[in-house]
Amino acid sequence: MALGGSSAVHIQSSTISPALPAPRTPTSITIHPVALFSILDHYLRRNDEQPRVIGTLLGSRSPDNTQIHVRSSFAVLHSENEEQVAVDMEYHRTMYELHSRVTPKETIVGWYSTGSNLNTYSALIQNFYSQETAPHQAIHVALNTGAEEGEEAGVQAYVSSPVGVFPKPENCIFVPVPVRLQFQEAERSGLDLLTQTALSPNSTTAQPVTSIANLDATLNTVSQMIDRVLAYVRQVLAGEVEGDKALGRYLMDTLGVAAIGEKGGEDKAFNASLQDTLMISYLANLVRAQAEVSARLALVTS
Amino acid sequence: MAATSMAAALAASLPAAPVAPTPAAPTYEAIPPSMSKVIDIEAEIPLQVVQLDGLVVTKILKHSKESSATVHGLLLGLDLDGTLEVSNSFALPHHVSDEDEKSAKSSARYQASMLRSLREVQADDSVVGFYQATSLGAFFNQNLVEIQAIHQEKLRHGGVVIVHDLSSTARGNASFRAFRLTPSFLDAYKKSNFSTSSLVNHRLTFSSILEEIPLQIRTNPLLGSFLESLTKSTPSLLPDTTPETARTSVLPPSFSSLDLGTTGLTRNLEQIIEAVDNYRTEEGNLAYLSRQIARERARADMYVAKRKEENAMRVAQDLPPLPEEDVARLFKIPAEPSRLESMLLLGQIDAYGKSLESTASSGLIKMYGVRSI
Numbered sequence: 001m002a003l004g005g006s007s008a009v010h011i012q013s014s015t016i017s018p019a020l021p022a023p024r025t026p027t028s029i030t031i032h033p034v035a036l037f038s039i040l041d042h043y044l045r046r047n048d049e050q051p052r053v054i055g056t057l058l059g060s061r062s063p064d065n066t067q068i069h070v071r072s073s074f075a076v077l078h079s080e081n082e083e084q085v086a087v088d089m090e091y092h093r094t095m096y097e098l099h100s101r102v103t104p105k106e107t108i109v110g111w112y113s114t115g116s117n118l119n120t121y122s123a124l125i126q127n128f129y130s131q132e133t134a135p136h137q138a139i140h141v142a143l144n145t146g147a148e149e150g151e152e153a154g155v156q157a158y159v160s161s162p163v164g165v166f167p168k169p170e171n172c173i174f175v176p177v178p179v180r181l182q183f184q185e186a187e188r189s190g191l192d193l194l195t196q197t198a199l200s201p202n203s204t205t206a207q208p209v210t211s212i213a214n215l216d217a218t219l220n221t222v223s224q225m226i227d228r229v230l231a232y233v234r235q236v237l238a239g240e241v242e243g244d245k246a247l248g249r250y251l252m253d254t255l256g257v258a259a260i261g262e263k264g265g266e267d268k269a270f271n272a273s274l275q276d277t278l279m280i281s282y283l284a285n286l287v288r289a290q291a292e293v294s295a296r297l298a299l300v301t302s
Numbered sequence: 303m304a305a306t307s308m309a310a311a312l313a314a315s316l317p318a319a320p321v322a323p324t325p326a327a328p329t330y331e332a333i334p335p336s337m338s339k340v341i342d343i344e345a346e347i348p349l350q351v352v353q354l355d356g357l358v359v360t361k362i363l364k365h366s367k368e369s370s371a372t373v374h375g376l377l378l379g380l381d382l383d384g385t386l387e388v389s390n391s392f393a394l395p396h397h398v399s400d401e402d403e404k405s406a407k408s409s410a411r412y413q414a415s416m417l418r419s420l421r422e423v424q425a426d427d428s429v430v431g432f433y434q435a436t437s438l439g440a441f442f443n444q445n446l447v448e449i450q451a452i453h454q455e456k457l458r459h460g461g462v463v464i465v466h467d468l469s470s471t472a473r474g475n476a477s478f479r480a481f482r483l484t485p486s487f488l489d490a491y492k493k494s495n496f497s498t499s500s501l502v503n504h505r506l507t508f509s510s511i512l513e514e515i516p517l518q519i520r521t522n523p524l525l526g527s528f529l530e531s532l533t534k535s536t537p538s539l540l541p542d543t544t545p546e547t548a549r550t551s552v553l554p555p556s557f558s559s560l561d562l563g564t565t566g567l568t569r570n571l572e573q574i575i576e577a578v579d580n581y582r583t584e585e586g587n588l589a590y591l592s593r594q595i596a597r598e599r600a601r602a603d604m605y606v607a608k609r610k611e612e613n614a615m616r617v618a619q620d621l622p623p624l625p626e627e628d629v630a631r632l633f634k635i636p637a638e639p640s641r642l643e644s645m646l647l648l649g650q651i652d653a654y655g656k657s658l659e660s661t662a663s664s665g666l667i668k669m670y671g672v673r674s675i
Contacts, residue, residue, distance in 0.1 A: 034360040040524050041357045041390070045424045072364070075423040091422060098416050102393040103368065146527060153531040181532070186472040188556055190363040193476040194356045195533055197519045198526035204353065207478050207517040211559070211664045214475040218559045219671070270673060277665050280567065284659035287574060291652045295507040298498065298641060 025175075027066045029139060029157045030182035033191060035059075035073040035112075036155065039143050042075040043114045054078050054113040054125060056092055057141060058099060058106040068109050068139055069182065074099065076111075078125075085121040087128060108132050110139035116156060118142070120170045126160045127169035140174065155179055349459055349515060350384035352480040356521040358391045359478070362466050365393045366435030374449075376413065377431045378420070381459055387520075388464070389426045391433065392416055429453075431461040437469040438570055439657040440577070442508065442649035444642070450483050451491050462515060469566055469657070474558035478519070481512040496645070497638040508649030562668055567661060574654045581647040591639040602633040 035057060046053045059070040074095050077088035096108060111129045113122065122140070129138035137159050146153030158174035183191070197205045229251065236243040358377065366373050379388040395412060421427040431453060434446055446463060453461035460482055467477040483491070486504040490496060500506075521529065613623040 037357045189474045190476040198521045204518045204520045281662035288655035
């Protein structure tokens, strides 16, 4: 940069001068449930006097760096009081090394803390993690456990940007970023299992559930939903409740879809499919019987 | 073999024997009477039930979904009054090559340092078993048996193995089951004797290799309330909405078990054919070996009989009898082959059959259900 040039040149060169193009700011963040659940578990196991816990988030970035997918997290030791905050960096490095042996694709993307108050210490920790994730920006996920009075459980994600004429590590602005829960469709049933468990008395459910029992439960839920709709429709017809026009249209749409596949013609297909299924069921039983007999015969031969 | 190296690694990392009760520390804290019944230093209270924490459920799900091969991990937790509470888990690195000694050692180091790290953040750090992910319910294999056999000797209460079925989870029914080896199988395994007579003595078939322990899933209250706030639905803020988007929720209800598709059925059938083929090959080997044994034995018997006849003749002619030589030295009769592999294969076939049957039966119900609409 030429010193003593005209001001126009000076301005232009200063805007270009950062040699590296700054990586783009993440605009959306997705979180895998396991990361959240680990945070909750860590929070449960904290020391009594610890107001909040922090830890490292691992995940992946999209190629253009606008999306971050948080895939797992681990706890990091830290202590904070009025005078200072300390993060056990060595512990953090060890854990990251251990994790990367199993899941080499996951890199450090940021850090989490519980509770939703952002303070000077948050900025300091953020500064530390920014060094870890350089050249990318570190993200911060604040998970409110909802365990404290008057607070609602929820998740918030932030990226930071420096503030002030001379950026100092303890000053920064946390900019909120939209955050979504994301998981693979196949993992869905595991989460369903957990939500069912959470609703049941004692918070426990017995395993394994057969697929028939599972189907039964789902059909019951559907049947209950139909009952609810039916009760509502009857109430509207009897004039007890005023009908909601939007709701009526929704019902019409849904029932219209259901009625399409009606009337004969498929009997043939149905029967063919029935034969197939019965055949498979028969085959499965045959195979099992054979296996059992074979196992018994192995014992007899001596 | 990967199996052996991993087993060796486990053996190296596990604490030696059930941790001996630390000899009388002089300061006693009074044990409250309500707890005195459940104090169980010698692991005498038998395990009734395994309780799996919600965190572990998601961890296993994620791990087994990410990697295509069968995955393993260790389960951490503690037992209290007959309930084995599994409160945490971590994945074990996948063995790519069979770098035997070296990888076994590094795997042991990995486990040790992971356990140490977890202890520092006050997570449970005692190994209580391991988990394995399979598909279509066929979890019988040498690897599993081998690791569990080591665990059962070294761990308090013998440890458990939790089997997670991927294909069933994909169909909308997350399935976890807990097992351990039966005493009779363990006995035969220790003697590493799976000849026919040993099988008969121990009354072993594939169904008596493992015994199932009841399994419960548990969510702690914090997790429960968090999940509830995730599933809570709120009216959408958008003015024009379709029925699907009128209410939004982070975790909308799903009805994936009502899916009519029969995906995986063909794969299941293929798996059965493959397993049956394997079994046939194994059976062929066994038959070949036993024929060989029979042939050798017949030859030895013939030799002995001939010698006896000759001697009888010589005695009749008042000649000194020829010495009866050591038959075992002349004829090498091969040892009877192990039937473990064929037994495990049968177990696999059975499991495939079972999962095929359950798919078919629920498919039948769905078909009639659709028809009646």
